Amino acid sequence: MKYRTLLRHVREGTKNIFRNGWMTFASIAAVTTTLILVAVFLALVLNLDQMARNIEQDVQISTMIDLTADEEQIVQLGEEIEQIDGVKEVQFSSNDNELSKLIESMGDEGQAWTMFEQDNPLNHVYIVEAIEPENTEAVANQIEELENVEKVHYGKEVVEQLFQFNNYARAIGLALIIALVFTAIFLISNTIKITIIARSTEIGIQKLVGATNSFIRWPFFVEGALLGILGSIVPIAVILGGYYYVYHNFVDVITFRFVELLPFDPFAWQLSGMVLLIGALIGVWGSVMSVRKFLKV
Amino acid sequence: MITMENVSKTYSNGVTALNDISIHIERGEFVYLVGQSGAGKSSFIRLIYREVKPTKGKIIINDMDLSKLKERQVPYLRREIGVVFQDFKLLQKLTVYENVAFALEVTETSPKMIKNRVMDVLKLVGIEHKAQMIPSELSGGEQQRVAIARAIVNNPKVVIADEPTGNLDPDTSWEIMKVLEEINSKGTTIIMATHSKHIVNTIKRRVIALEDGVIVRDQQRGDYGYEV
Ligand SMILES: Nc1ncnc2c1ncn2[C@@H]1O[C@H](COP(=O)(O)OP(=O)(O)OP(=O)(O)O)[C@@H](O)[C@H]1O
Ligand SMILES: [Mg+2]
Numbered sequence: 001m002k003y004r005t006l007l008r009h010v011r012e013g014t015k016n017i018f019r020n021g022w023m024t025f026a027s028i029a030a031v032t033t034t035l036i037l038v039a040v041f042l043a044l045v046l047n048l049d050q051m052a053r054n055i056e057q058d059v060q061i062s063t064m065i066d067l068t069a070d071e072e073q074i075v076q077l078g079e080e081i082e083q084i085d086g087v088k089e090v091q092f093s094s095n096d097n098e099l100s101k102l103i104e105s106m107g108d109e110g111q112a113w114t115m116f117e118q119d120n121p122l123n124h125v126y127i128v129e130a131i132e133p134e135n136t137e138a139v140a141n142q143i144e145e146l147e148n149v150e151k152v153h154y155g156k157e158v159v160e161q162l163f164q165f166n167n168y169a170r171a172i173g174l175a176l177i178i179a180l181v182f183t184a185i186f187l188i189s190n191t192i193k194i195t196i197i198a199r200s201t202e203i204g205i206q207k208l209v210g211a212t213n214s215f216i217r218w219p220f221f222v223e224g225a226l227l228g229i230l231g232s233i234v235p236i237a238v239i240l241g242g243y244y245y246v247y248h249n250f251v252d253v254i255t256f257r258f259v260e261l262l263p264f265d266p267f268a269w270q271l272s273g274m275v276l277l278i279g280a281l282i283g284v285w286g287s288v289m290s291v292r293k294f295l296k297v
Numbered sequence: 298m299i300t301m302e303n304v305s306k307t308y309s310n311g312v313t314a315l316n317d318i319s320i321h322i323e324r325g326e327f328v329y330l331v332g333q334s335g336a337g338k339s340s341f342i343r344l345i346y347r348e349v350k351p352t353k354g355k356i357i358i359n360d361m362d363l364s365k366l367k368e369r370q371v372p373y374l375r376r377e378i379g380v381v382f383q384d385f386k387l388l389q390k391l392t393v394y395e396n397v398a399f400a401l402e403v404t405e406t407s408p409k410m411i412k413n414r415v416m417d418v419l420k421l422v423g424i425e426h427k428a429q430m431i432p433s434e435l436s437g438g439e440q441q442r443v444a445i446a447r448a449i450v451n452n453p454k455v456v457i458a459d460e461p462t463g464n465l466d467p468d469t470s471w472e473i474m475k476v477l478e479e480i481n482s483k484g485t486t487i488i489m490a491t492h493s494k495h496i497v498n499t500i501k502r503r504v505i506a507l508e509d510g511v512i513v514r515d516q517q518r519g520d521y522g523y524e525v
Pocket of ligand 1: 339
């Protein structure tokens with residue numbers, strides 16, 4: 001296709017958008033709503049996935065030692081742990097050390113914990129690292145059997161819960177989004193159908209003088225893509241503004257080891273690009289659906 | 298140029314509009330298609346530009362076998378055929394110039410070529426002074442000139458016209474006939490369905506008469522032959 005012809009198609013497609021204001025508005029609004037939800041959903045799922053992956057990388061097992069254990073028992077426990085197959089490293093961390101780590105990780109709010117410095121309620125801890133991340137669970141189970149162990153914590157528990165939650169979120173979100181996407185496609189295809197009906201004599205005459213189907217289809221393609229792109233403007237603004245806000249406020253509040261949001265740059269931009277693409281696809285799909293049956297002249 | 302062999306057309310509602318038609322039309326001929334209402338004239342014309350497909354038989358146009366023509370090749374067939382209708386079929390929002398240029402735009406002709414070619418054909422049909430008007434500002438005869446200009450702007454080898462003078466008064470009809478004769482004299486084949494006894498009997502040309510979908514007469518320099 002020649003450049004000149006492409007320009008003509010873009011001109012025609014743009015003209016159509018202004019021809020039926022209300023339907024255009026309705027379909028753009030539908031795309032906008034859909035895309036905002038898609039964006040929120042994607043931001044959530046992708047961040048949770050990232051967190052789960054971070055935690056999975058974490059092979060540390062915190063072994064909380066019984067508060068009643070004396071020094072000798074603690075040393076003995078350490079030796080027993082070292083003898084377990086697959087253990088790479090065992091490190092002792094006193095309850096004072098644990099408390100200062102906790103205070104540090106809580107930031108400003110951690111100050112409240114300083115009052116416990118005199119009467120520390122925390123356990124002494126052995127931090128155990130498995131050689132292979134996938135052995136973490138087996139090692140943790142063996143440690144749990146040992147005497148003077150109150151409890152073991154390791155990333156995987158959290159990971160499983162997180163993945164579980166993530167799966168639910170994904171299923172519900174996906175169902176919701178598919179329904180919305182189809183509503184948007186339906187609205188767009190109806191909008192375009194109206195422009196086509198208004199132009200059906202024109203199409204008939206175009207075919208009469210030898211226009212190919214693709215020549216006729218192109219302006220409707222352009223119209224659909226434009227509807228989709230116009231519909232993604234507000235969602236992109238919401239993503240960039242909203243994610244910036246959440247990212248900067250969230251980072252201060254919660255900074256556990258693995259709870260970390262994907263950085264604004266590039267994540268918010270990538271998400272915007274995705275949303276723009278989905279918008280354009282919805283538009284093009286809607287237009288393809290509506291043009292098809294009008295071309296059989 | 299145009300050959301039909303044992304062509305029949307039965308519409309989906311069961312009406313047989315054409316029944317076992319065989320005909321040959323040479324390049325440069327001027328052919329009248331006559332017959333009573335419902336005889337099958339429009340169906341004959343629709344078969345030529347592949348608006349409809351024959352139920353049976355073979356149609357060859359410019360060495361193209363229409364039965365072998367794929368759907369996506371139909372536009373290219375239509376660029377070699379100019380079509381004119383009783384109701385003109387002009388785009389009401391476009392000017393005379395744009396209506397004619399439109400037929401060239403779809404073939405991606407360059408704007409400069411389009412300009413030359415459109416002005417040429419507008420001159421040929423005698424409407425160049427109204428190039429910037431829209432169809433509703435023109436008389437019926439003038440609109441039909443525009444439609445003819447659009448039909449010939451692609452330099453088609455054949456022009457088919459379904460009652461081109463059907464909506465026009467006698468004087469205007471003669472002017473349209475003059476334009477069609479002029480085009481024919483330049484070598485373009487013309488096939489024209491008509492109910493005008495007067496025209497057929499005055500400008501004597503080949504006459505193909507249809508009756509209930511069958512060719513009942515095919516005569517060089519024939520006459521209309523029916524009492525209307
Ligand atoms: N699209 C169609 N579907 C079904 N039947 C049709 C269709 N077009 C035409 N017919 C039938 O085919 C027969 C021939 O019609 P056609 O239009 O070819 O006649 P015609 O000679 O052009 O008539 P007229 O002089 O009134 O224009 C008629 O009986 C008509 O009812
Ligand atoms: Mg007819």
